[in-house]
Amino acid sequence: MEHxxxxxxPPAPPPLVDVPAARRRTAAEEAxxxxxxxxxxxxxxxxxxxxxxxxxxxxxxxxxxxxxxxxSTLAEHGRNLERDARGSLVVAEDPRGADPLDSARVxxxxxxxxxxxxxxxxxxxxxxxxxxxxxxxxGFGDFSFWVLRVERVRWVGGYGRMGSVDAASYRxxxxxxxxxxxxxxxxxxxxxxxxxxxxxxxxxxxxPDAVAARxxxxxxxxxxxxxxxxxxxxxxxxxFAAPVGRADGLRAATVExxxxxxxxxAT
Amino acid sequence: MEHxxxxxxPPAPPPLVDVPAARRRTAAEEAxxxxxxxxxxxxxxxxxxxxxxxxxxxxxxxxxxxxxxxxSTLAEHGRNLERDARGSLVVAEDPRGADPLDSARVxxxxxxxxxxxxxxxxxxxxxxxxxxxxxxxxGFGDFSFWVLRVERVRWVGGYGRMGSVDAASYRxxxxxxxxxxxxxxxxxxxxxxxxxxxxxxxxxxxxPDAVAARxxxxxxxxxxxxxxxxxxxxxxxxxFAAPVGRADGLRAATVExxxxxxxxxAT
Numbered sequence: 001m002e003h004x005x006x007x008x009x010p011p012a013p014p015p016l017v018d019v020p021a022a023r024r025r026t027a028a029e030e031a032x033x034x035x036x037x038x039x040x041x042x043x044x045x046x047x048x049x050x051x052x053x054x055x056x057x058x059x060x061x062x063x064x065x066x067x068x069x070x071x072s073t074l075a076e077h078g079r080n081l082e083r084d085a086r087g088s089l090v091v092a093e094d095p096r097g098a099d100p101l102d103s104a105r106v107x108x109x110x111x112x113x114x115x116x117x118x119x120x121x122x123x124x125x126x127x128x129x130x131x132x133x134x135x136x137x138x139g140f141g142d143f144s145f146w147v148l149r150v151e152r153v154r155w156v157g158g159y160g161r162m163g164s165v166d167a168a169s170y171r172x173x174x175x176x177x178x179x180x181x182x183x184x185x186x187x188x189x190x191x192x193x194x195x196x197x198x199x200x201x202x203x204x205x206x207x208p209d210a211v212a213a214r215x216x217x218x219x220x221x222x223x224x225x226x227x228x229x230x231x232x233x234x235x236x237x238x239x240f241a242a243p244v245g246r247a248d249g250l251r252a253a254t255v256e257x258x259x260x261x262x263x264x265x266a267t
Numbered sequence: 268m269e270h271x272x273x274x275x276x277p278p279a280p281p282p283l284v285d286v287p288a289a290r291r292r293t294a295a296e297e298a299x300x301x302x303x304x305x306x307x308x309x310x311x312x313x314x315x316x317x318x319x320x321x322x323x324x325x326x327x328x329x330x331x332x333x334x335x336x337x338x339s340t341l342a343e344h345g346r347n348l349e350r351d352a353r354g355s356l357v358v359a360e361d362p363r364g365a366d367p368l369d370s371a372r373v374x375x376x377x378x379x380x381x382x383x384x385x386x387x388x389x390x391x392x393x394x395x396x397x398x399x400x401x402x403x404x405x406g407f408g409d410f411s412f413w414v415l416r417v418e419r420v421r422w423v424g425g426y427g428r429m430g431s432v433d434a435a436s437y438r439x440x441x442x443x444x445x446x447x448x449x450x451x452x453x454x455x456x457x458x459x460x461x462x463x464x465x466x467x468x469x470x471x472x473x474x475p476d477a478v479a480a481r482x483x484x485x486x487x488x489x490x491x492x493x494x495x496x497x498x499x500x501x502x503x504x505x506x507f508a509a510p511v512g513r514a515d516g517l518r519a520a521t522v523e524x525x526x527x528x529x530x531x532x533a534t
Contacts, residue, residue: 040367042309042357044319047376051419052311052319054357056372076374076421090309090321099400100307105323107343109314133366152318154343 013231015206022239023221027163028173031106031155033219034091036061036175039130041089043069045080053080058134059089060127062147065171067091067108068115068123069146070134081146085112089148102158110151110167114144123147178220181247189215189223189254196258201227203264204257205236220244223257280498282473289506290488294430295440298373298422300486301358303328303442306397308356310336312347320347325401326356327394329414332438334358334375335382335390336413337401348413352379356415369425377418377434381411390414445487448514456482456490456521463525468494470531471524472503487511490524 025033039058047053055077059067067089071078081087088109092100115123123145128135137143153165165173178185189197194212200223201210210227217224222239240253241260292300307325314320322344326334334356338345348354355376359367382390390412395402404410420432432440445452456464461479467490468477477494480503484491489506507520508527 042311042321042323042359044309044311044321046319047355051353051376052313052355053376054309054311054321054355054374055421056309056357056359056367056423058368086318088314088319088321090323092309092323099398100323101325107321109318109320131366154322156323 011232012234013207013229015234015236016208017206019204019206019236020239022237023243024237025176025219025221026169026173027155027157028153028165028169029176030104030157030163031108031153031165031170032065032173033176033179034093034104034106034155035065035067035108037179038091038093041067041091043077043087043089045077045087046084047076047080048083053077057089058127058131060123060125060130061175062122062126065173065175066148066150068126069112069148070127070131070137070143071146072137072140072142073144074142078142078144081112085146086110087112087148104155104157106156107152107154108148108150108170109153110149112146112148115147119147120145176220178218178244178247178250181250182218185218185250185254186215189218193254193258196254196261197223197225199258199261199265200238201225201236203261204238205234207234207236208265218250218254223254278499279501280474280496282501282503283475284473286471286473286503287506289504290510291504292443292486292488293436293440294422294424295420295432295436296443297371297424297430298375298420298432298437299332299440300443300446301360301371301373301422302332302334302375304446305358305360308334308358310344310354310356312344312354313351314343314347315350320344324356325394325398327390327392327397328442329389329393332375332440332442333415333417335393336379336415337394337398337404337410338413339404339407339409340411341409345409345411348379352413353377354379354415355419371422371424373420373422375415375417375420375437377416379413379415382414386414387412443487445485445511445514445517448517449485452485452517452521453482456485460521460525463521463528464490464492466525466528466532467505468492468503470528471505472501474501474503475532485517485521490521 043055043057045053059069090107092105153170156162197213201207201213207227209229212228214226220243225236227234244253310322310324312320326336357374359372360370420437423429464480468474468480474494476496479495481493483493487510492503494501511520
């Protein structure tokens with residue numbers, strides 16, 4: 001994975017106590033999760049004058065990590081795919097703040113193919129599960145399913161977090177099963193459990209002088225914190241005891257983490 | 268302009284009274300407005316293996332309708348542009364409802380160029396006005412401004428509303444000056460002036476049997492209404508007496524429209 005720092009990031013205060021590195025999702029897991037949790041992408045296809053053509057499309061995430069499109073030849077991108085099936089799509093998370101470049105996005109590139117047989121049925125089900133209204137286009141003869149054969153994956157998580165992923169690693173990585181519950185868990189922690197977050201900053205994140213802590217993100221492996229200290233604001237990672245396997249497992253894992261933090265503070 | 272109806276749209280009840288067609292923004296005006304009101308796009312560029320490459324980029328809207336990008340050669344799209352400057356970008360409004368394909372988006376296609384002289388300064392100012400934080404990248408030698416020479420424009424407003432626009436019409440069209448105030452005006456009308464909207468449905472939209480009306484959109488030329496009648500839900504357009512020239516002019520124009528509606532009902 002490459003790390004390139006862009007922009008004007010003020011130096012963050014380092015931890016005052018050595019803390020073990022907490023596990024993070026790999027770039028492949030980040031990419032799989034982003035694609036699994038979304039259903040809208042921008043497509044790049046090749047127009048008839050060979051200009052790369054950007055357009056909007058819906059997709060259904062597939063179990064293999066690919067995207068099932070359902071597009072019309074009345075749309076320019078549909079005609080483009082008929083002519084030249086090389087292309088890519090980018091999926092972006094909702095911008096978290098004022099700076100959209102500090103949010104995550106992933107590009108999947110390769111060749112779009114019209115699936116047949118069981119694969120076609122899988123694509124159809126994947127698309128309709130994400131976009132039930134699309135069943136209404138079934139009567140229009142100009143709509144076809146297309147699935148991207150993913151050859152190359154480029155994930156950008158925000159400033160300084162990015163990575164290229166080979167197709168095999170992407171295919172075999174697992175989307176984070178806790179992602180559907182993450183936004184609500186973050187809001188709940190920040191609204192109701194500021195004390196537990198502060199205990200994590202004190203006991204496990206190496207900032208015993210922290211005065212406040214907020215949860216920026218949560219995933220199956222742990223939490224990203226923003227920690228206010230008299231030395232400035234730090235970002236810190238605290239890890240769960242074990243990866244969480246289900247969306248409804250975040251609560252128990254966070255409670256365990258808070259208990260462990262308080263024990264660490266007490267000793 | 269082409270009109271293609273996709274999806275399963277139930278037949279709407281027609282007006283019971285003949286009403287004159289109310290002016291709408293042209294496809295060129297729609298496209299200009301969408302680009303002027305946004306700052307985030309998906310780019311399509313050509314990767315080194317000739318695959319169209321979809322990525323996310325920020326831009327600053329320019330007075331000519333083009334987009335000023337500020338991209339790094341550390342990013343794949345930056346290297347792609349250095350190699351082959353043909354490309355396009357798509358700008359999308361925030362999805363209004365559950366179906367993102369019923370929202371507006373526009374593709375601008377052509378050749379990206381590195382501006383020089385006064386044009387470079389204009390691009391710099393346009394980008395920084397939209398993204399003040401980007402000034403921080405100025406110290407990085409890998410960042411360059413790029414401006415799209417727009418050759419082709421494709422606007423899609425949602426189901427059944429779309430059009431291609433030639434480059435000259437796009438360049439000379441005016442972005443809607445009321446767009447920055449539109450979302451707030453719609454919310455205000457629906458929250459506090461249901462009676463005025465119903466009067467518009469009765470008096471000007473040709474639905475004297477309407478039982479309720481909501482404002483779906485507002486622009487410099489008038490309002491789009493969703494009108495509930497015993498015959499079903501209709502969409503209707505009511506026009507202002509004259510185009511509104513400033514964002515703060517929507518209120519007076521709407522008050523005039525409500526008065527005119529009530530007079531029409533009374534006669």
